Amino acid sequence: MPGETLGLVGESGCGKSVTALSILGLVQRPGRIVGGKILFKGEDLVRMPVDELRDIRGRDIAMIFQDPLSSLNPVLKVGFQIDEAMQAHDKIPKDQIERRGVDLLKEVRVPDAARRANDYPHQFSGGMRQRAMIAMGLSNRPEILIADEPTTALDVTVQAQILELLRDLNEATGTSIMLITHNLGVVAGLCKRVIVMYAGEIVEQGPVEQIFESPQHPYTWSLLRSIPRIDADRRERLRSIEGLPPDLIQLPPGCKFSPRCPYRIERCFRDDPQLKEVAPSQEAACWVTMKRAYAEMGAATITDTRPGAASGVRPPKGVAAKVVDARTIDAAEGPVR
Amino acid sequence: MRGTLIYIGQRLVLIVFTVLVVSFGVFFIVHLLPGNAFVSDRVHGQALQILLHEYGLDQPIPVQYWNWLTGIVLHGSLGVSLYIRGLPITPLVLRELSVSAMLGGAALIITIGLGVTFGVLAAVRQNSWVDYLLTTIAVIGYSVPSFVIASLGILIFGQWLNNLTNGVIYYPEPWTGTYGTLAELSVPAIALGFYTSGQITRITRAAMLDVIQQDYIRTARAKGLVDRVVVLRHALRNALVPVTSILGPTVISIIVGSVVIENIFGIPGLGKEFVESIFQHDYNVTVGVFTIYAVLIGVANLGVDLIYTVIDPRIRY
Amino acid sequence: MSDRLIGKLRFWQPLALMGALSLVVAACGGGTTSNNQGSLAASQVLKFPVYQSAGTFDPGEADAEVDTEISQNVFDNLWRFDDKLNLIPDLATEVPSSSNGGISSDGLTYTIHLKSNVKFNNGDSFSSKDVVYSFNRAVALQGAYASNLSAIDGFSAVKKAAGSPPSSKSSAGTTSFRKTIEDKLAANDPSLQMKGLTAPDANTVKITLASACGWCLTAWSLQGSTGSIVNQKTVQTDPENWWSKPVTPGSEGGMVGTGAFYLSAFTAKQSMTFKSVSNWWGTPKPTLKEIDIAIHDPSAIAGDVTAWEQGSYDLIGYGGNSSNLTYPLIQGIKGNARFAKELITQPKGRTTWVSFNVGNTGTGGPFLGSSAAAKGLRMAFALAVNKQDLATTVCHNTQCQAATGGLITKGLVGYLGDNQDPLAQFDATKAKQLLQQYDPSGNLTKNLKYSYNTGGLNDPVASYLQSAWQTNLGVKVNLDPSSDASQFISNRLSGKYVMARDGWQFDYNHPQDWFDNLWGSLATDAGANTSGYNDPAYNALLKQADQQPIDQALPQYKQLAKLLSDNVVYIPLYYSVANFAIHSYAKGAGSNTQADFYWDEISIAQH
Ligand SMILES: Nc1ncnc2c1ncn2[C@@H]1O[C@H](COP(=O)(O)OP(=O)(O)OP(=O)(O)O)[C@@H](O)[C@H]1O
Ligand code: SF4
């Protein structure tokens, strides 16, 4: 949806970056997309020939990355790296490229932009580098900007500035933004819609307020509980999700969250739940959903969040050892390996 | 910029110092060798003494060295030849230097051109037959001594191809003109550049494989750049940094190798002169050539250091 | 103009057609005679390679045959040898003799009349002053061949005045030895003027000798050497290096002589070009316009032979390089029907032998002295070598022939005649017997060494000798090769070897050239008596012989040769044979025992 701001959240290692990369077909070898569809304007990017996909990269869908230092080429001037993105496509007239490069740097609030365009990345501070990355991403006026944890490597004040910048840009240019983060607070500040991922799959999606207000998937619910709150009592124990995220190559059968879910039922170990509407414009993939958990398992007052604690269901024998063919693993919109 | 100038200045001082030490060492050793340029069935006794005196060879070695040094500093003259009696050496060795520079330059072009191309291709086609083929060639390159390659070159181009094509394709050896033809230059330049190109292939391949994994390559691809640009502009530029670091040793290899190659192919360059002058006891020529080599190596290393700053902007002196 | 051109073309067309036709006929018929024979090629440029850069062309200093064989075409002497080694006038109107009044009856005064039309290559005219300058200069420089002028009255005085080199302790003089000499000569400093050398008028030179001299005429005729005439003006432009500078019209300096050719380009270790002097004063006028000499590495000879076969070179072997063709190359040329006839074999005035140390006490060895034992052992080693077999084995009878007529090479004045040298015999039984007699225990001949410099035939000769002495005497002689010729020669000349390779190439056709330089007190004084043989009888006889005209002196020189063989001072090995590759169209090119035929005799026929 044009002008949308979408958040993609999930624990570290759950496949957020891979999902974003697979959109543009940038998954590093030996990884490859084994199935599924990525639809953009009605076309499947997965099956698109490389040449056509390359035209989309940077022009229609731009991407900025987690670590701004390592993501900029150290031996090329920053300005040049921005201009280059425009030269790769015919969207910006050749004679305007250089001026636009500097304008972009101004736009992302790099001071003394004209001079700084001739600097090399190592001469930039961390925040400036990320701004430069954003400028690069915006250079071709893309329809979608995928920002993969753009603030993780930065300190808090700079984080706030960058997020504000993104919000302004979204409002001013109408560029859709897909923000990838494991920080729900960031999502709350910037996004209208949110997708929650677990083990390479979407487990819940919907409008931000609605999901924050009433998460339906036990994983989302756990995530929200684990946000440290500024106003919380200092002595209150920081609640985190028990257990570790699963190895994405060897997923359990049934619901991927079942090994860690407090509300799991027998069925969860057998059948993989699909996304289904749980509220207007909100979807979740869960056999139980929080509605039922609140109603039947006293989720409102629960303190013990160990797996199966609320429902009392233990995994059937031999399940944990079962190895699943990696090719059947689903990613966000298609399985990735 | 100022820092760079100061750095260059310091390095030049160092080069001058090295050259002084090296030239004195060679001067000393060469003059201690028995025999001299003049002795023949006819030149002995008084006639020999006169010649030795005429060319200052009867003076103490430090005095001779001092005279030699002042000759260079005051007149830019490396002295006169003893073998070609009285002939000023400077024009002779400069001409020979230009011949060697042409050979060395061609070898360097082959080294870098072939080495980098092979290295990039091998990395881009990692683990394919292309990779295996090129890596094998590189391993042969840096494990087979240049004189073996040279002899093979003469055998293949000078003999087999000559017989096979009835003299249509024929490598003429030895070299007869001053600068040689392109055909005459080809085989020696390849023989000389093959060893070093193997080294460069190896380093380039490793560096490329490392660089391709870097985040900024992903960035470049995400911009929608075509593979050629990604590989050449983004990956190769960075891979050249480690390649540059072995450029200094490479140039030294080529200079040392040229002595062997020039003598095998009969190329009238500095390397051949060097060996010849030792046998002819032409002291001034030996010392002059060695001094030029010392300067060349110093300047080459300085040049490499400066190229570094061009290739990698993070490096400043 | 254009009409005439067309007319010309009309005239030429049928002619060209006829020419082409006759060529075809000649080619098809395989005719031996072409109608072009005798007519000259359009391009009169002689091209050949040499295998060393010139050391110096300065006649005052030159000491290498390879250099003088080239410079003989630029510099002239008062008289010279013709191709058959007869003396003929060159700058002088005649060769002085007692019959033409050129030599006084006491043999001490020479009156030499000079040609009046002689000019130097730079246009300067030549006069008696130039002879005086050239001779005095050569003596003062004290080069290797200064002694060729030693009979002239005042030689020793000038030599002394020119000075032995100043003490080595003195700081580096800015003016060189040579510069000083040139300055003194320019100032007519009397100390550098030989008393016996005067110029009564512009066309007459008078030379008075300190003592009678039977060899002087020949010695002064040595090409490109101390008897050659140089131009004072050009020498003084650059006393060190004038000889390597090309002559450029309009400017002073360069390699200037009175000969038919001048140096027009010189690139050290690369090439030399000589051009013929237009309107040269002498006769016959040179036909060649230009001589292109490529200076190659000796290793290039195989490629050069190919180039010669393809016609890129006209000849190989000129410039003193006639021993460079190796046996396989010679065989290759012989085996090719087209070129077999163009391989020219020419015995050279060069002999190789083994010298025993007979007189240098410091060096010692079993051969030292004139005792019967020492002599007997020398004889044993000499007789144990089969010289004929050596020539066959080592030289395949193409690069040398057995030396059986004494050390003076066959074909030269002083040659004893085939098989006249008793030391040339091979008698293994007698050799063994002598060894038994004088060294029964074998102690004396233990650890003997044969010293030689490597390269050319020297290595196979050394191995041959070693095995001959082993087989025929049962003596193991160790080989002592030296890759540094200059060191070997200086050791050899100072008599440091017990047994060494020795040899001599004659300079001028006179026995004095051999007997003065190699044995006796003169050689000892010069620091060049390898064997140390210095017998009073030899010295007395040599002095006598040197002072007489050759026809009277010859029996005495033969007597000297007998002294050497009676004393078994040497083991004769071989006479060198040169091999030239000369295309038959290079008319007049060739050589005698001494040197290449002059360039001015050569012409390039149509081919
Ligand atoms: N769909 C998938 N199929 C197979 N493996 C996957 C999939 N998604 C992710 N992985 C594996 O998980 C690893 C971590 O994934 P990714 O880098 O996308 O996590 P992330 O959510 O971005 O984590 P972080 O928050 O630390 O950046 C990847 O290297 C990949 O090997
Ligand atoms: S309740 Fe069942 S389906 Fe729902 S998250 Fe837990 S394990 Fe999965």
Ligand SMILES: [Mg+2]
């Ligand atoms: Mg990530």
